Amino acid sequence: MRFIADVMLGKLARWLRILGYDVLYDPKAEDETLVALAVNDGRILLTKDRHLVERWRKKLRQNGYLLLTSDDWREQLKETIAHFGLDIQNHRMTRCPDCNGLLEEVPKESVRYKVPFFVFSAHNRFAHCNRCGKVYWAGSHYERMNAALDELFRELRNHSDNS
Ligand SMILES: [Zn+2]
Numbered sequence: 429m430r431f432i433a434d435v436m437l438g439k440l441a442r443w444l445r446i447l448g449y450d451v452l453y454d455p456k457a458e459d460e461t462l463v464a465l466a467v468n469d470g471r472i473l474l475t476k477d478r479h480l481v482e483r484w485r486k487k488l489r490q491n492g493y494l495l496l497t498s499d500d501w502r503e504q505l506k507e508t509i510a511h512f513g514l515d516i517q518n519h520r521m522t523r524c525p526d527c528n529g530l531l532e533e534v535p536k537e538s539v540r541y542k543v544p545f546f547v548f549s550a551h552n553r554f555a556h557c558n559r560c561g562k563v564y565w566a567g568s569h570y571e572r573m574n575a576a577l578d579e580l581f582r583e584l585r586n587h588s589d590n591s
Pocket residue numbers: 524525526527528529557558559560561562
């Protein structure tokens with residue numbers, strides 16, 4: 429399942445990428461571009477723009493779309509996950525939140541001069557983005573992201589248990 433997010437949904441796009449989903453996001457994209465990319469590239473459109481959906485509904489039906497109402501990215505993420513039944517565990521941290529590239533594990537020695545020394549000495553496993561080259565490692569930032577996701581998914585489960 430692949431997505432394209434409208435200009436209002438930058439944070440949602442990042443978090444879906446953190447879960448491992450392929451999400452195109454360009455803050456400068458015009459409506460026509462979004463719709464054309466959704467149709468030609470087989471992507472589901474995530475949008476907050478009701479007018480866009482009304483205007484292009486017929487085209488958007490081909491691959492599907494989700495019209496989000498909340499301004500809060502946490503609610504948007506929960507709604508997207510629930511709506512499409514997304515896998516929230518198995519592909520975390522496989523994609524670059526910045527550019528949507530895929531992360532590839534790289535030998536420790538190859539990142540020696542690309543990360544701060546204390547990071548290099550404290551970690552053994554590193555990955556880099558195959559598109560923008562950014563280096564990632566399982567450090568405190570990674571743990572914070574995972575903790576934030578776990579918290580969010582606890583809420584999601586509780587919510588669906590109650591409804
Ligand atoms: Zn990247």
